[in-house]
Amino acid sequence: MRERPYHHGNLRTALLEQAERTVRERGVQELSLRELARDVGVSHGAPRRHFPDRQALLDALAIAGFERLGSELREAMDGACEDFRGRVQATATAYIRFATRDAALLELMFAGKHQQPSGELQMAAESAFAVMLELIEQGQREGALDSGERERVGLVLFATIQGIAALVTGGMVAVEQVDELVADAIAHFLRGSHAAA
Amino acid sequence: MRERPYHHGNLRTALLEQAERTVRERGVQELSLRELARDVGVSHGAPRRHFPDRQALLDALAIAGFERLGSELREAMDGACEDFRGRVQATATAYIRFATRDAALLELMFAGKHQQPSGELQMAAESAFAVMLELIEQGQREGALDSGERERVGLVLFATIQGIAALVTGGMVAVEQVDELVADAIAHFLRGSHAAA
DNA sequence: ACAACAATGATGTCAACGACAACTTCGTGC
DNA sequence: GCACGAAGTTGTCGTTGACATCATTGTTGT
Numbered sequence: 001m002r003e004r005p006y007h008h009g010n011l012r013t014a015l016l017e018q019a020e021r022t023v024r025e026r027g028v029q030e031l032s033l034r035e036l037a038r039d040v041g042v043s044h045g046a047p048r049r050h051f052p053d054r055q056a057l058l059d060a061l062a063i064a065g066f067e068r069l070g071s072e073l074r075e076a077m078d079g080a081c082e083d084f085r086g087r088v089q090a091t092a093t094a095y096i097r098f099a100t101r102d103a104a105l106l107e108l109m110f111a112g113k114h115q116q117p118s119g120e121l122q123m124a125a126e127s128a129f130a131v132m133l134e135l136i137e138q139g140q141r142e143g144a145l146d147s148g149e150r151e152r153v154g155l156v157l158f159a160t161i162q163g164i165a166a167l168v169t170g171g172m173v174a175v176e177q178v179d180e181l182v183a184d185a186i187a188h189f190l191r192g193s194h195a196a197a
Numbered sequence: 198m199r200e201r202p203y204h205h206g207n208l209r210t211a212l213l214e215q216a217e218r219t220v221r222e223r224g225v226q227e228l229s230l231r232e233l234a235r236d237v238g239v240s241h242g243a244p245r246r247h248f249p250d251r252q253a254l255l256d257a258l259a260i261a262g263f264e265r266l267g268s269e270l271r272e273a274m275d276g277a278c279e280d281f282r283g284r285v286q287a288t289a290t291a292y293i294r295f296a297t298r299d300a301a302l303l304e305l306m307f308a309g310k311h312q313q314p315s316g317e318l319q320m321a322a323e324s325a326f327a328v329m330l331e332l333i334e335q336g337q338r339e340g341a342l343d344s345g346e347r348e349r350v351g352l353v354l355f356a357t358i359q360g361i362a363a364l365v366t367g368g369m370v371a372v373e374q375v376d377e378l379v380a381d382a383i384a385h386f387l388r389g390s391h392a393a394a
Numbered sequence: 395a396c397a398a399c400a401a402t403g404a405t406g407t408c409a410a411c412g413a414c415a416a417c418t419t420c421g422t423g424c
Numbered sequence: 425g426c427a428c429g430a431a432g433t434t435g436t437c438g439t440t441g442a443c444a445t446c447a448t449t450g451t452t453g454t
Contacts, residue, residue, distance in 0.1 A: 007402060007449060034440060043404045045443090050402090054441065103309070110367040112300070125369070155361075155370065156382045160353070163360025170307040172322075173352065185353045192389030202420090205432080231411060240433045242414090247431090251412070396454090404447070411440075418433070424426090 012050040014040045019061055020105065027104045033057070062109045063124045069098050069109075070128035077135055084144040085190060091135055092161045092182050099165035100175065106165070132158050145193045153193070160185050209247040211237045216258055217302065224301045230254070259306045260321045266295050266306075267325035274332055281341040282387060288332055289358045289379050296362035297372065303362070329355050342390045350390070357382050 008014065018039050022031050033054055034044045051057040076094030080087045099106050109125070136154040139145040145153060164181055167173040173181060205211065215236050219228050230251055231241045248254040273291030277283045296303050306322070333351040336342040342350060361378055364370040370378060 005449090011402080032440065033442095044440095045405070046403050048403095048442080052442095107304075110363060112366055112368045129369075152378070152381050153385075155364065155378055156357070156385050159360030159364055159378070159382065160357045161360065162363050163356030163358065164352075166307060166359050166363060167352065167356055169309060171309045172326075181349070181352055181356070184349050185356065188350075188353050188386065188389035190389070191391075192385040192387070194388075208431080229411065230413095241411095242434070243432050245413080245432095249413095398452090400449100400451080402447100402449075404445100406445080407443085409440105409442095411438105413437085413439105415436085416434085418431105420429100420431080422428090422430100424428100 008040070008042055008046070011040065011042060011046060015047055015050060015057070016060060016064060019057060020064070023061065023104045023108070024102055028058070028108055031058075058108055058111075059118055059121055061105065062111075063121050065102065065105045065109045066121070066124035066128045069095075069106075070124075070131060072098055073128065073131040077131060084139045084142050085186065087135060087138070088157070088186055088190075089182065091131070092164075092186060093179070095161050096165050096168065096178055096182060099162075100168055100178075103169040106169070129158070139193075144190065157189055160189060205237070205239055205243075208237065208239060208243060212244055212247065212254070213257060213261060216254060217261070220258065220301045220305070221299055225255070225305050228255075255305055256315055256318055258302065259308075260318050262299065262302045262306045263318070263321035263325045266292075266303075267321075267328060269295055270325065270328040274328060281336045281339050282383065284332060284335065285354075285383055285387075286379065288328070289361075289383060290376070292358050293362050293365065293375055293379060296359075297365055297375075300366040303366075326355070336390075341387065354386055357386060 015036055019031060019036055022036065022039075031054075033047050033051075037044045037047055047057070051060065072094050073091055076090045077087050080090035133150060133154050136145065136150050136157065140147045140150065161182075164173070164178070164185060167181075168175065168178055212233055216228060216233055219233065219236075228251075230244050230248075234241045234244055244254070248257065269291050270288055273287045274284055277287035330347060330351050333342065333347050333354065337344045337347065358379075361370070361375070361382060364378075365372065365375055
């Protein structure tokens with residue numbers, strides 16, 4: 001019977017997957033390299049080959065998180081083929097869903113602790129936020145938004161959504177109130193998006 | 198010459214002050230009870246008399262943070278005796294200033310990790326946010342805001358501000374852009390605050 | 395085929411940490 | 425003036441992250 005082979009085969013991925021699971025269930029704080037190694041069935045020194053230190057693991061988790069967030073956002077946006085408001089609502093809801101399901105992961109992604117912008121992480125983040133910018137662009141083409149600088153309007157929208165996520169994960173807003181709050185915020189945003197009457 | 202006396206005199210306060218300093222300079226993660234004790238000139242077991250475990254210290258830090266945040270917000274709001282927009286802007290700016298100066302502390306306050314709502318912490322948080330609600334109330338009295346449910350409008354505003362803070366501390370918005378972004382967001386908010394034209 | 399060689403994993407060690415227990419010093423009320 | 429409790433000290437245990445060294449495997453050039 002095969003004692004587990006010397007080479008795990010694909011340890012890096014296994015570590016990332018188990019890490020994401022642990023982070024989701026028990027938070028970043030509780031994530032321990034050694035426990036991770038035990039869970040995956042490998043010695044405590046093994047992870048070091050793939051992640052020189054704990055922060056490197058966290059950075060990799062953040063990158064994976066941004067990639068997943070980006071595709072969920074894009075999927076939501078593309079799926080809602082209705083009007084602009086519908087797309088905004090769908091995208092925002094997808095963001096909040098991600099934020100509530102993976103609160104600890106999102107916190108990790110936002111943590112400015114990445115002393116090295118690390119390039120790759122920055123790319124992943126920008127790629128995820130690009131979806132938001134596309135959304136704004138569409139809105140401007142359809143005339144639902146003023147054609148001011150895209151980034152400025154986009155930032156306001158993005159900040160609002162991120163803020164709602166923070167309120168929810170911080171426990172200041174009950175989960176049942178989320179949809180209502182998102183709807184309120186979007187209505188507010190759209191009303192404010194045309195030059196003064 | 199007085200070897201330092203056996204009793205520190207007021208260790209609890211000294212610990213909290215040093216802890217806040219350390220958190221501001223090096224983040225929550227780097228905060229160690231033992232190092233704290235060394236910094237204050239006391240043995241590694243001493244803090245335990247005042248904080249049964251690390252989380253208790255963090256909770257106390259969060260409470261102090263909410264109290265400070267609350268008074269800074271109130272001060273900003275009361276100081277700006279101009280129109281409603283000016284008060285909103287002043288309060289929002291004060292919030293962002295707190296968030297950038299004490300990013301790690303704010304993260305700590307928002308962390309849902311307080312398994313025990315702990316009563317006292319909840320009270321401190323509500324007391325800080327009460328300032329925001331007062332602001333909204335004033336706006337409604339002055340007719341600058343629709344008189345919808347206060348909490349809903351307030352939440353949208355608060356979420357936006359908190360979101361901007363997150364963007365800044367997450368490094369996604371440069372510090373120089375903050376004032377502009379806040380102004381944009383508030384303009385957006387106020388334009389959206391009247392029932393459809 | 396086979397000998398380097400690099401990649402990957404295992405093992406051992408170290409300092410630091412948080413939690414806990416046992417002991418000591420101090421101040422206060424009876 | 426004494427007993428008692430609050431506040432601080434010392435020692436210990438198990439865990440952790442980082443590092444160094446060793447073992448096993450896969451690959452590559454000849």
